[in-house]
Amino acid sequence: MSNLPDQSRPTSLGALIRAASDGELTPGQQRALDEARRADPQVDVAIAFERRLRDAVGSAMGSVAIPAGLAEQVRTAVASNAQSLPEQLAEHTRRPSFWGTRRLTGLLAATIVLTLGAALLVQALSLSTPDLNESQLAYRQQVASFVASEHGRCCGSPDTARSKLSISDPAEAESVLSAWMGHSVSLPCQNRRPEIRFDGAGPCGIPGSGPSAHVMYHPAAGGPRISIFLKPDSGELPFQPGKTYVLDTKKCGVAGTRIVAWINGGVVYYAVFDETPGCDKVFADLGISPPSAKF
Numbered sequence: 001m002s003n004l005p006d007q008s009r010p011t012s013l014g015a016l017i018r019a020a021s022d023g024e025l026t027p028g029q030q031r032a033l034d035e036a037r038r039a040d041p042q043v044d045v046a047i048a049f050e051r052r053l054r055d056a057v058g059s060a061m062g063s064v065a066i067p068a069g070l071a072e073q074v075r076t077a078v079a080s081n082a083q084s085l086p087e088q089l090a091e092h093t094r095r096p097s098f099w100g101t102r103r104l105t106g107l108l109a110a111t112i113v114l115t116l117g118a119a120l121l122v123q124a125l126s127l128s129t130p131d132l133n134e135s136q137l138a139y140r141q142q143v144a145s146f147v148a149s150e151h152g153r154c155c156g157s158p159d160t161a162r163s164k165l166s167i168s169d170p171a172e173a174e175s176v177l178s179a180w181m182g183h184s185v186s187l188p189c190q191n192r193r194p195e196i197r198f199d200g201a202g203p204c205g206i207p208g209s210g211p212s213a214h215v216m217y218h219p220a221a222g223g224p225r226i227s228i229f230l231k232p233d234s235g236e237l238p239f240q241p242g243k244t245y246v247l248d249t250k251k252c253g254v255a256g257t258r259i260v261a262w263i264n265g266g267v268v269y270y271a272v273f274d275e276t277p278g279c280d281k282v283f284a285d286l287g288i289s290p291p292s293a294k295f
Contacts, residue, residue, distance in 0.1 A: 164202045
């Protein structure tokens with residue numbers, strides 16, 4: 001459970017994330033969190049991380065009791081400045097009693113997990129942001145607007161989606177798209193993920209040079225429909241292999257839409273879905289690594 005102080009007062013983003021992970025948001029905090037989500041898609045990723053961290057600590061530590069005040073100092077550091085964690089924990093670690101009890105092993109493990117969690121949470125909220133020149137900024141605007149519009153158009157009209165996404169077999173889609181792209185294409189359904197279902201694939205007109213395609217899925221358990229747009233990478237944006245990028249949809253005028261992108265085998269992929277509570281699960285369902293950079 002959350003131990004946040006007077007929750008009627010404004011709280012930091014770190015405190016809001018912790019309260020959200022514990023399901024203890026006040027109405028005012030919920031509004032503040034919704035605003036933060038619109039400004040930064042990584043907030044949902046941070047909430048999911050906090051929940052996983054809490055569950056992992058509970059599973060690993062069992063009944064081990066953390067010294068009074070130690071966990072609160074870690075929480076305060078997450079909400080303010082996690083870089084000062086060693087100094088904030090020093091008061092406890094300097095005490096002989098901390099090192100001389102039978103609980104030492106459990107306490108050390110708890111401290112390490114909490115400290116590491118704080119550092120990773122701050123890292124998740126501090127994505128690297130490569131500098132884009134004017135041409136790249138213009139292309140980011142173009143591609144974000146296009147994929148968000150096409151995603152919305154197909155989600156809003158089943159007839160449009162069926163007409164455009166005429167390839168209904170995922171194995172055939174992967175083969176056809178690989179031939180179109182001139183590169184090997186890897187689609188989530190080909191990895192036999194039962195969490196998502198294939199809706200169809202077809203050609204598209206993504207801005208930039210080279211052929212392009214649009215693929216759609218829907219989560220088996222319900223949730224936002226998912227579009228993946230793909231085209232050969234022609235250097236329009238400075239993607240680096242092994243990184244997943246989140247596009248700044250607010251600056252692109254399409255706030256409320258999550259767009260993440262990555263490059264694999266010479267093909268750039270744009271995954272598009274609507275912002276909804278819990279939409280961070282889409283990353284795991286699609287086999288996408290959490291974003292580490294932001295355009």
